[in-house]
Amino acid sequence: MIEVVNLCKSFGDNHVLKNITTTIKKGEKVVIIGPSGSGKSTFLRCLNCMEDPTSGSIIFGGENIADPKVNINVHRQKMGMVFQHFNLFNNKTVLENIMMAPVYVATKKLKKQKRDNLLIKLHLKKGTPVSVNGSVHEIKAQARDKAIELLKRIGLEDKADSYPSSLSGGQKQRVAIIRSLAMDPDVILFDEPTSALDPEMVGEVLELMKDLADQGMTMVVVTHEMGFAKEVGTRILFMDEGRILEEGKPEEFFVNPQTERSKDFLSKVLI
Amino acid sequence: MNGFMFKVEKFFDILLNKGGYKEVIEGLQNTMIIAVVGLLIGIVIGTLIATVRVMPKYKAAVRVLDKFCSFYVGLFRGTPMVVQLLVFYYVMLPLLDIKMSSVLVAITVFGLNSGAYISEIMRGGILSVDPGQMEGGRSVGLSYGTTMLKIVIPQAVKNILPTMGNEFIALVKETSVVSFVGAKDLYLAFQSIGSGTYEFMVPYLAMAIIYIVIVCLITLLIRVMERRLAKSDRGR
Numbered sequence: 001m002i003e004v005v006n007l008c009k010s011f012g013d014n015h016v017l018k019n020i021t022t023t024i025k026k027g028e029k030v031v032i033i034g035p036s037g038s039g040k041s042t043f044l045r046c047l048n049c050m051e052d053p054t055s056g057s058i059i060f061g062g063e064n065i066a067d068p069k070v071n072i073n074v075h076r077q078k079m080g081m082v083f084q085h086f087n088l089f090n091n092k093t094v095l096e097n098i099m100m101a102p103v104y105v106a107t108k109k110l111k112k113q114k115r116d117n118l119l120i121k122l123h124l125k126k127g128t129p130v131s132v133n134g135s136v137h138e139i140k141a142q143a144r145d146k147a148i149e150l151l152k153r154i155g156l157e158d159k160a161d162s163y164p165s166s167l168s169g170g171q172k173q174r175v176a177i178i179r180s181l182a183m184d185p186d187v188i189l190f191d192e193p194t195s196a197l198d199p200e201m202v203g204e205v206l207e208l209m210k211d212l213a214d215q216g217m218t219m220v221v222v223t224h225e226m227g228f229a230k231e232v233g234t235r236i237l238f239m240d241e242g243r244i245l246e247e248g249k250p251e252e253f254f255v256n257p258q259t260e261r262s263k264d265f266l267s268k269v270l271i
Numbered sequence: 272m273n274g275f276m277f278k279v280e281k282f283f284d285i286l287l288n289k290g291g292y293k294e295v296i297e298g299l300q301n302t303m304i305i306a307v308v309g310l311l312i313g314i315v316i317g318t319l320i321a322t323v324r325v326m327p328k329y330k331a332a333v334r335v336l337d338k339f340c341s342f343y344v345g346l347f348r349g350t351p352m353v354v355q356l357l358v359f360y361y362v363m364l365p366l367l368d369i370k371m372s373s374v375l376v377a378i379t380v381f382g383l384n385s386g387a388y389i390s391e392i393m394r395g396g397i398l399s400v401d402p403g404q405m406e407g408g409r410s411v412g413l414s415y416g417t418t419m420l421k422i423v424i425p426q427a428v429k430n431i432l433p434t435m436g437n438e439f440i441a442l443v444k445e446t447s448v449v450s451f452v453g454a455k456d457l458y459l460a461f462q463s464i465g466s467g468t469y470e471f472m473v474p475y476l477a478m479a480i481i482y483i484v485i486v487c488l489i490t491l492l493i494r495v496m497e498r499r500l501a502k503s504d505r506g507r
Contacts, residue, residue, distance in 0.1 A: 081411075087407030089407060091429070179411065
């Protein structure tokens with residue numbers, strides 16, 4: 001699904017990622033762990049080009065999305081991302097947050113179809129007109145239904161018209177997760193989704209993520225929640241100093257780590 | 272004191288019975304049109320410039336635009352409004368052989384000028400919005416422009432509203448220089464009332480009061496808008 005080849009990223013003289021090559025397959029739950037400053041967040045952010053890779057390629061949907069000429073927006077619609085600080089749109093209600101991208105994408109497509117049909121009609125473009133079905137109004141109604149359905153799933157339908165500022169951290173993060181779900185992504189990237197939460201709220205977010213995992217969503221998760229990594233992960237990537245130092249199944253990695261660095265790391269995080 | 276009351280009576284006589292009010296209304300109209308339309312043009316220009324200036328500078332085209340924008344801002348902030356009015360009216364128009372009414376000239380210059388100031392206000396506003404908002408928008412596949420327009424700028428505007436109010440008030444007051452190119456504003460109206468009798472004390476006092484009233488009204492308007500936009504802060 002995502003193929004990373006020789007990915008390098010540097011900020012000036014600071015080489016954060018050094019020649020990372022790995023493949024993320026459909027249905028996998030890859031958990032990236034490692035000490036802070038090891039480049040795991042940067043690696044995740046390079047996967048959807050939130051940070052532009054310095055060199056190397058990232059193949060997704062049959063295209064190298066690290067190439068600046070590729071329309072990254074189209075690919076990001078199929079690659080959800082959940083942030084440490086939620087990044088919900090503060091000026092939009094919960095419902096608008098979820099509806100925004102689906103409505104925007106569908107409306108844009110509709111407008112393009114209409115424009116193309118007009119051009120064909122005026123003989124400015126070759127081809128046969130495609131039948132345009134739906135209106136902006138219908139698109140909105142559809143997106144709204146879907147958003148409400150998603151909100152029901154996390155039990156927050158009564159918050160639909162609230163602004164993010166009135167939600168708790170856990171609620172914000174769950175809304176952020178279903179915001180990315182609203183685009184029907186092929187994969188969701190989680191960038192330390194529970195690190196900014198009160199301890200009490202970590203559970204509800206992890207619960208939702210487990211739920212997604214059970215339904216077969218492909219996930220790449222950067223986290224410090226070792227319990228989650230053990231339970232949900234199908235593959236652990238241990239990163240240090242910009243390299244993938246070790247990878248393996250969680251049952252192997254946590255029981256029998258291979259490198260000194262990972263042994264040291266695990267002895268510190270697992271009490 | 273009697274002398275003052277007499278002057279007031281004379282002023283009201285000219286104002287009400289000898290058609291002075293027509294000039295005042297025309298002046299008021301022009302002053303407000305120049306300030307409001309100037310502000311609107313300024314907001315459009317300012318937002319465009321601010322957007323260019325905060326854009327990531329990967330592409331050469333953006334870098335060139337950025338240079339042009341900083342030149343523009345430097346030019347309009349570096350010269351007084353009166354000089355800009357005079358240059359536009361007496362240098363640019365004849366050179367380009369364009370005919371324009373003096374009110375239109377004033378509107379154009381005020382728009383261009385406030386665009387330069389508003390661009391800096393807007394840039395500060397955009398930078399004050401959490402970069403996570405842009406990332407959130409981009410992560411669901413919205414383009415840079417859409418995220419900017421729908422997510423970042425609305426939040427930026429909320430942050431800069433008090434400063435924008437300031438800018439608008441400054442514009443209203445600065446319209447008093449448009450008579451340099453012959454536009455009939457509030458100042459020119461009262462000046463002409465006064466010059467009919469060589470008695471300026473009361474007309475200019477009345478003019479000052481009108482300016483204060485306008486500014487108070489604008490302040491009130493900004494307060495109302497601020498309260499409206501704060502809706503998403505308080506939560507419901």
